[in-house]
Amino acid sequence: NAGVTQTPKFRILKIGQSMTLQCAQDMNHNYMYWYRQDPGMGLKLIYYSVGAGITDKGEVPNGYNVSRSTTEDFPLRLELAAPSQTSVYFCASSYSPPQGMYTEAFFGQGTRLTVV
Amino acid sequence: QKEVEQNSGPLSVPEGAIASLNCTYSDRGSQSFFWYRQYSGKSPELIMFIYSNGDKEDGRFTAQLNKASQYVSLLIRDSQPSDSATYLCAATDNFNKFYFGSGTKLNVKP
Numbered sequence: 001n002a003g004v005t006q007t008p009k010f011r012i013l014k015i016g017q018s019m020t021l022q023c024a025q026d027m028n029h030n031y032m033y034w035y036r037q038d039p040g041m042g043l044k045l046i047y048y049s050v051g052a053g054i055t056d057k058g059e060v061p062n063g064y065n066v067s068r069s070t071t072e073d074f075p076l077r078l079e080l081a082a083p084s085q086t087s088v089y090f091c092a093s094s095y096s097p098p099q100g101m102y103t104e105a106f107f108g109q110g111t112r113l114t115v116v
Numbered sequence: 117q118k119e120v121e122q123n124s125g126p127l128s129v130p131e132g133a134i135a136s137l138n139c140t141y142s143d144r145g146s147q148s149f150f151w152y153r154q155y156s157g158k159s160p161e162l163i164m165f166i167y168s169n170g171d172k173e174d175g176r177f178t179a180q181l182n183k184a185s186q187y188v189s190l191l192i193r194d195s196q197p198s199d200s201a202t203y204l205c206a207a208t209d210n211f212n213k214f215y216f217g218s219g220t221k222l223n224v225k226p
Contacts, residue, residue, distance in 0.1 A: 031212050033213075033214065035216075040124070040218075041218050041219075042120075042122075042204055042216040042217050042218040042219050043160070043204070043206075043214075043216040044216075045213060045214070045215070048213055050211070050212075058213065059117075059215075090159060090160075092214070094212060094214075096212070097148075097212070103148070103208070103212060104150060104162045104165060105150075105162075105206075105214050107159040107160050107161075108159060109158075109159055110158075110159050
């Protein structure tokens with residue numbers, strides 16, 4: 001049981017390049033999230049998904065795209081990378097809570113991205 | 117905009133003391149509340165959750181929730197140097213989205 005797996009762990013990208021950050025979970029969670037964390041800051045929600053085929057924007061979606069073709073995978077696409085996208089990216093997953101119950105978010109190890 | 121606010125710190129306490137971390141949230145519809153610990157360069161890990169008013173204790177940790185005041189706190193008793201980390205407060209909305217504060221850095225001095 002690997003939990004939430006992100007690849008790559010580190011990446012340096014040149015301005016204008018594109019890349020896909022991979023995220024996979026093996027816990028059969030229906031909710032998946034992408035967050036970014038800038039130095040000394042909290043986590044900002046980029047996109048989230050409530051299940052295969054269903055995605056929605058979070059707080060900071062500009063410059064990113066996502067897809068969710070399976071329950072397990074939730075890749076994040078960066079088009080035309082900019083220095084402002086230099087950050088640490090975390091993927092997370094959780095499950096539908098029974099009414100009145102909690103549901104924690106399980107995090108991947110993160111991807112440290114630098115755009116130069 | 118759904119905001120979760122925390123004092124960024126750093127909060128310095130001596131070993132063995134009680135550390136008190138605080139958090140406020142803007143969305144009255146928030147459902148559940150979480151405290152995550154994050155060591156430098158690592159991913160957040162869950163410390164405690166709470167979704168009912170009052171106190172909840174788990175070992176050295178106590179979470180407190182006051183929905184009327186929109187206030188969440190975390191007490192760490194008998195603080196240890198290994199507790200030195202950034203503590204993130206989070207709230208979920210009706211759509212199970214997690215909103216995080218900017219975190220409070222805790223330093224526990226031996």
